[in-house]
Amino acid sequence: MFGLVDGNNFYASCERVFQPELIGKPVVVLSNNDGCCIARSDEAKALGVKMAQPIFEVAPHIRNQLIIRSANFGLYGDLSGRIVTILRDLFARVEVYSIDESFISFEGVRDRIQAAAEARARILQWTGIPCCVGIAPTKTLAKAANKLAKKHPSGVSVIDNPSDQLKHFPVADVWGVGRRLTARLGEDGILTARNLLDANPDTLRARYGVTLARTQRELQGLVCTDLQDAEPDRQQIVCSRSFGHEIIQQQDLHEAVATFAVMACEKLRARRLKASGVWVWLNTNAFKLGQAQYHPGKAMNFVAPTSDTREVLTAASALTRAMYRTGYQYKKAGVGLLDLTQCDQQQGDLFAGEDVRSTRTMAVLDQVNQKYGRGTLGFAMSGWRRTPQWGMRQENLSKAFTTKWDQLLRVV
DNA sequence: TCTGGGGTCCTAGGACCC
């Protein structure tokens, strides 16, 4: 039996933990650049604010009633980690699926509903985040059960008889069925999870592929994917942002790309990985139809896998220079590190050998920044410590209550 | 005025091998 523990309206709930005056109010959390609504409290949902809706499209008389926050991922990540710690303490096996969801295994647990209720209560008391738990024989069913639990006063729901319990469950809400599939399935008369469960497996496999065939079996209660206790190594690390203002000058673009490259390399070394290649792309604003559009991307490989920021910066800069064209207004850029390998499983370079100086330099850089704060040491190429004119819009950012000493909550 | 960011998996088709 699997359980899925999911924080309710997670980002909005995180904002409420240290700002209790937001409880009972319609809270909305925006994406980077204060663009779209990516979390809504129940009160905000009741006002009709949609998921992923651009905030400027929300009618002014509704917007006036909302409490709006800019995304504060440092805070959400920290609270997420605390929830995972609690779960690992309570359950033998935990798979962290996303920032607000974890699968758990009930191996060795006698009373699952009781255990789920206790976990909920402890998470609420220790972190302030309300959660729901779905319990079922497969992960796909546990996801569905979690959805049902959101409407159940106990916050816990069990699916043990799927064909009966999923009669009215919209197929669009099934894990692995997105917008496109929902539309196609609708044409075939498959509207509910029960319809999908009952569909002819051979036809389904032929028309929709193995992924949906697996989803069907999971809905029937046959386990197709087990818990992944250990997080698999990343295949790529990507860092990209939209700009607060469009960029015209090449120098600004170089600084933006360099900033993303520095961040990507930090993530790379934190996971003890090296990259064999780097990929840079640029984008004009696709929403501005009248504007000249340009979205180039270019990649290159390193001689040997590296985690040295300087090497990645040199490559990223060369790629940016090769792609830059005057006459465009750039709105977004990104850097990807590709073909990642573990540091200790690296193919050696026959001629160069391992560069110990590079490893040590990067280690010092990371240690200083960890101890004295991000950006204490930086790279001039990234326009380090200058406030860039292309920076993100974050007009309603709450404090880093749990991750910065100077922003701790003051109790007066 | 204003529209996120970071991932994974699957499939089809082309190039190439024997």
Next chain:
DNA sequence: TCTGGGGTCCTAGGACCC
């Protein structure tokens, strides 16, 4: 008349997730 069969690797595109 009549031109195979089986495999790998890579890439691009599509679909999905939160």
